[in-house]
Every structure is written in C-alpha cells, then in structure tokens.
Amino acid sequence: MKMVDCDILVVGSGGAALRAAIAAQEAAPELAVLVATKGKPGLSGVTANSCSDRMAFHATLPYTEPGTQDAWTYHADDIYRIGGKVSDKALADVLAHEAAKAFDYLDGLGVPFVKKNGKADQFVTDGSEYARACYTGPRTANHIEQSLVKRFCELQIKALEYTMVVRLIHDGKRLLGVVAADTREKQPERSLFIIRTPAVIVATGGGGMIYEHNVFPGGMTGDGFALAYEAGAELVNMEFIQIGIASTKTKFNCSGSMMRAIPRLINSEGEEFLAKYFPEGTSAAEIANTVFKKGATWPVSFEHKTHVIDIALYKEWQDGRKTYLDFSCNPVGFCFDWLTEENKARYRREMTNDRGDAARNSLPLERLKEINQPSIDWFKEYGIDLDKGDLIEVAACAQHFQGGIKIDRQARSTLPAVWAAGETAGGQHGANRPGGNALLDCQVFGRIAGEAAVEYVRQHKRQMPLTPDAAQENILREALKQSMDKLNTAGEQAMDAVEFRRSLQQLTEQYAGIVRTEAGLRQGLAKLEEIKQRGFACGEKGAAYCFENQSLLLTAEAVLRAAGERDESRGPHLRFADYHDNVAVARNDAKWEKYIVIRKDAAQMKLEVRIPSAE
Ligand SMILES: Cc1cc2nc3c(=O)[nH]c(=O)nc-3n(C[C@H](O)[C@H](O)[C@H](O)COP(=O)(O)OP(=O)(O)OC[C@H]3O[C@@H](n4cnc5c(N)ncnc54)[C@H](O)[C@@H]3O)c2cc1C
Numbered sequence: 001m002k003m004v005d006c007d008i009l010v011v012g013s014g015g016a017a018l019r020a021a022i023a024a025q026e027a028a029p030e031l032a033v034l035v036a037t038k039g040k041p042g043l044s045g046v047t048a049n050s051c052s053d054r055m056a057f058h059a060t061l062p063y064t065e066p067g068t069q070d071a072w073t074y075h076a077d078d079i080y081r082i083g084g085k086v087s088d089k090a091l092a093d094v095l096a097h098e099a100a101k102a103f104d105y106l107d108g109l110g111v112p113f114v115k116k117n118g119k120a121d122q123f124v125t126d127g128s129e130y131a132r133a134c135y136t137g138p139r140t141a142n143h144i145e146q147s148l149v150k151r152f153c154e155l156q157i158k159a160l161e162y163t164m165v166v167r168l169i170h171d172g173k174r175l176l177g178v179v180a181a182d183t184r185e186k187q188p189e190r191s192l193f194i195i196r197t198p199a200v201i202v203a204t205g206g207g208g209m210i211y212e213h214n215v216f217p218g219g220m221t222g223d224g225f226a227l228a229y230e231a232g233a234e235l236v237n238m239e240f241i242q243i244g245i246a247s248t249k250t251k252f253n254c255s256g257s258m259m260r261a262i263p264r265l266i267n268s269e270g271e272e273f274l275a276k277y278f279p280e281g282t283s284a285a286e287i288a289n290t291v292f293k294k295g296a297t298w299p300v301s302f303e304h305k306t307h308v309i310d311i312a313l314y315k316e317w318q319d320g321r322k323t324y325l326d327f328s329c330n331p332v333g334f335c336f337d338w339l340t341e342e343n344k345a346r347y348r349r350e351m352t353n354d355r356g357d358a359a360r361n362s363l364p365l366e367r368l369k370e371i372n373q374p375s376i377d378w379f380k381e382y383g384i385d386l387d388k389g390d391l392i393e394v395a396a397c398a399q400h401f402q403g404g405i406k407i408d409r410q411a412r413s414t415l416p417a418v419w420a421a422g423e424t425a426g427g428q429h430g431a432n433r434p435g436g437n438a439l440l441d442c443q444v445f446g447r448i449a450g451e452a453a454v455e456y457v458r459q460h461k462r463q464m465p466l467t468p469d470a471a472q473e474n475i476l477r478e479a480l481k482q483s484m485d486k487l488n489t490a491g492e493q494a495m496d497a498v499e500f501r502r503s504l505q506q507l508t509e510q511y512a513g514i515v516r517t518e519a520g521l522r523q524g525l526a527k528l529e530e531i532k533q534r535g536f537a538c539g540e541k542g543a544a545y546c547f548e549n550q551s552l553l554l555t556a557e558a559v560l561r562a563a564g565e566r567d568e569s570r571g572p573h574l575r576f577a578d579y580h581d582n583v584a585v586a587r588n589d590a591k592w593e594k595y596i597v598i599r600k601d602a603a604q605m606k607l608e609v610r611i612p613s614a615e
Helices: 015-027 071-082 089-097 099-109 140-154 223-231 284-294 307-318 341-350 356-362 364-371 373-381 437-461 470-486 497-512 518-534 543-565
Strands: 003-005 008-011 033-036 158-160 163-170 175-182 192-196 200-202 241-247 264-267 323-326 392-401 404-406 418-420 595-601 604-610
Touching: 008 015, 008 437, 015 033, 015 140, 015 200, 015 437, 033 163, 071 089, 071 099, 089 099, 089 437, 099 140, 099 437, 140 437, 163 192, 163 223, 163 470, 163 543, 175 470, 175 543, 192 470, 200 223, 200 437, 223 404, 223 418, 223 543, 223 595, 241 307, 264 307, 284 307, 284 341, 307 323, 307 392, 341 364, 356 364, 364 373, 418 437, 497 518, 497 543, 518 543, 543 595, 543 604
Parallel strands: 003 192, 008 033, 008 200, 033 158, 200 418
Antiparallel strands: 163 175, 175 192, 241 392, 264 323, 323 392, 595 604
C-alpha cells in the first residue's frame, strides 16, 4: 500500500487552497504542508481558468464607500441582508472585516489591481450597495492564482499533481488520512493510495458539472461536498446555485455592457422569443429596459424581475430550441429613446467611444462598440466575429455554488480536523451573493483555515503517535479496499460511465435548473434514484472519472433534495406552482429565513431546517 505522509493536507490548488497552504506554511515552516490537486497549481479549477468582462474582488478598504471607519459593517450587512438572511451573520462579519487584509496581501504579492491615484479603483457589482469591487480586468481570478502560485513556489510547498482525493478517513473524532487516486492511472489497483495526515483543508471548489450548462472548467464535480458528507460533516444551502446568461461555446458571462447594448434575443427558429414570457400586454420598450437591467443583475434572482429572461432561455432550451444574442440587428422597432432616463444615464456613463445618435440607434453592435469594444475583440479571439454578424449562442449556465460544507468562523467543518474554504464551503453566503465576494471568500477563509489547521496540529502533535499503530494501519487498509470496491458495483443494468454522467446532468438541469416545481423535483429525485440503482461501469474511463461520477451523484441529490424542501422562492431558487407558470411563488420570510442543513444519517440524506445565527 503506497503511503505519503504530511502534517497538513490541502485538497485543491485554486485560490482558496493556495491561500490556505501558504498561510499554513508561513505560520509554521516546521510543518510538512502538502497540496493534493487533480490538476496542476495555476492550471486547474475556476480561479485559474475563469474569465468575464470584468472579474470582481470585493473588499472594503480604508477609503471604500461610505468612507466611515465602520464601512466594513455595511459590506457585512450586504452579504447577510441581500443574501436573504439565510447565512450565518458571523461569517459575513469575518468576510467583510478581513477583506482589507486579504486585499493587502494580494496587492503585496503583485496582483495588478487597477488603481487611480494609488487607490484601488472600485465599482458597484450586482447585489451590493456601495462600490467595493476591485479588479485587474477580465482575468482578475487568474492574476490572483498566478501570484499565489509564485508565493507557493517560493515557500517550496510540496504538491502532488494529478491526484484526486476520493475519501476522508475519519473515525468521528480524528482524521487518519485520505484515500487518493492518481488520475493518470486507469486501473484502481494502480491508481489508489493513502495520504496519512492529522488535518485536512478541503478547497475543491464547486460542482457546476452537475448541470448540462455551466461555465466551470473540467473536473469541477463537487468532490469536496461528497468527501465531507460521506465522512459525516454537514452541508448547507445546497439549493442556492448562481446561474446566469453565458456563451455556451466560450463560457464567457454575458453580463454588464453585453446586455446594456440591447442585443436581439432569438431562438434557433429565428424568433424573438422574450415577449412570450413577459405578462401579456408588456410593451416592447419595457422588455428592452429589462434586457438593459439584466446587465447589472446577471445571476438569476427572485428579487430581480430580470429573472424572466433566465426563465425564457431555460424554457426555450427545454423545448428543444437553442438561443442566441444577435448584435447584428435591433429588436423589432427598437430606438434608443425607449430606454428610461435612468438607463440612458447609466449607458452614457459607460460610453468610452461616442459614435453618434444615428449609429447608437442603428444596431446593438454599434452600441457595444460605444460601451465595450474589448468584448468584441475577445469574442473574435475565440472565433465569434460580431463584426461579421456571428451570433453568440447563450444559455442559463451554472457559475457558483453559494452553499457547501458548513463552516464556522475558524473555517472548521462540523467534523474535527476538517476545514473547508472557498467555493466548497457554505454558510458564509446567502441565497444571493454580491458579485466579487467569492474570490474574497477564498482569500479570507483560505488564510483562516491554514492558520487554524497549524494551531490544531501543533496542539495535537505531541499526543499523536509518531508511527501509526496496527489498528490504524488496518483502518487505512480497509478504507482503501472500500474505495476500490466502490468502483466495482455495477450490476447487469449498469450504464456506461459517460452516458451516466450525461443523464445526471440532464436531469439536474431539467428539474433543479431555473424552473423548479414540487412535482418536477420529485420526478428528478426518482430519476436520480433510478440511475443510481443502475450504476455505471467504469470501462475505459478509469478510476478518477468514476469517482467524479459519484461526487456528481451526491451533489445533485443534495441540490434536488434541498430545492424540494424549500417551498418558496429566494435568490436563484425559483419555485413555481406549475411548470407552465412564468411567475414564481412568493418569498416567505416568516417560514424561510432559515437554512437547510444536510448530513448523512444511516446511509440516508437527512435534511434539517435551522435558523442561521444572526450575530
Ligand atoms: C466564469 C466565472 C466568472 C466568475 N466571476 C467571479 C467574479 O467576478 N468575482 C467573484 O468573486 N467570483 C467569481 N466567480 C466565482 C469564483 O471565481 C470562484 O468561486 C472561485 O474562484 C473558486 O475558487 P476555489 O479556490 O474555491 O476553487 P477552484 O479555483 O475551482 O479550485 C478548486 C481546486 O480543487 C481541485 N480539485 C477539485 N476536486 C478535487 C479532488 N477531489 N482532489 C484534489 N483536487 C481537487 C481542482 O483541480 C482545483 O485545483 C466566477 C466564476 C466563474 C466560473
């Protein structure tokens, strides 16, 4: 049995994982910190790969609006209140209070934040009251990742690349280690090995691949949720997934000025389809103003009426029609004067290139040239030439998991010796997440997790035997065997592993995507149970792919069950009395200012509705 030893294991190599590993190694140079990651630091995961028109890092700095000493409390309040009061207020406080420190650290590492007169340039993002979003441009996350990788290398922290952690070995009181798989080895016997460690920080990001349409890079299969859940930790807020309009080909979010240029939204039959989904009698001007507003309310949210656009995209897809943004032609009858004074003023503020009234009225492309030429250049680079009239195929795509492994102020999960940070953690964000707080979250709770793990390991190191006793050795062997066995359960009805994944993604999107109904969610769970019972044969795909399928299955089940429980609308969770309704049921604060906690109970998924801490 191959074994690797370390004092602190960090799982993942995105923004949260790297920050955690760096914090741990800086605090305790004497400890062996090890990173195990499916890919390579700097190359795998969302932080390394995602991109949008302007990626935001939210932070309250000494000069941030409203400019008072307690400015961070407004930030915390936005996270909690705009989040829908379904998160732990204490975690919002930590996030906001520690933001300046997190920014300073990254700034010190050389992240090229845009500055004016020596101060970070900050803008207002969706879901926040004040201008707090710092940025470097479309690739803020990648700049953060690369700076962290540089520091990580300076500290000579060891990394096991192409290593997928597939199981935490925990006896309820302490962590003994993890089972890991070498992702390059297809045979389970050659792939699996043990990493012995007394402390683990799970920073494996979200699970966007449960959906057919998502803007996550490959490998984001919700492994952290599955690892923690299977070991006995609690998950929270799993029904809240940020979903918004994105290009299916490039995974580029079509927010901000892309929508403020008022493109025509057409389907594969050439039909301008939006009007079908608005209440009867809605004027074309009102629809155009809603499209404009979508620019500032990118993620689907019950609290923003613009969610009708996401409903429309979703239903067109479910009816078998693709959907496109067309910048080569105005919506029928459109003229710039249709926009409200407020929207016109917003448009003018964004203009970098005045092409004149005639051009502005003529085409969405002309408007986009006035307010965001770089997006045209960017799409061209990726093979979509808007100047030549190319359409951008779009869909409502999953982008971020607001919930995850339930953590406390110390980033501790509910299991001893297991911490979680970044997108895989939950309880710090509510139903709506003000833009920019995810990248911040990784830095704040990543650091906290790293430092807390050091404290734990130092405290406990003396009490731990230097070499594991025979009983421990047996537990590790048994865990490895069980992981191996888990891959060999396919019965006669077993599906092909690829087909299994596709079916799972389709059913999650269909029943737990934009339009959620009680009947649909029940049907979704029944279908999920059916494919779970059939199982899948690993075949050519190898061990890691199959473990990923198991993570997807667990994550999808948690999302479906939590969504089934919450019989109201809140944030991205839109519940409908009937699939054919285009108006979602109301938010019910009296009943639902609560979060849903999920844990494993005798092999069953147990859901518990709890009141979040408001302090
Ligand atoms: C298109 C897009 C735009 C976004 N824009 C913004 C924005 O403007 N502002 C903002 O705040 N947020 C934004 N987000 C969200 C934000 O970027 C992410 O939430 C954040 O980067 C996640 O970082 P992370 O470290 O938690 O996970 P990731 O960066 O995804 O890293 C996860 C790591 O874990 C590894 N891993 C996964 N499973 C395993 C396993 N079993 N074993 C070992 N390793 C594993 C992966 O390979 C990867 O290295 C955006 C997201 C997307 C997709």
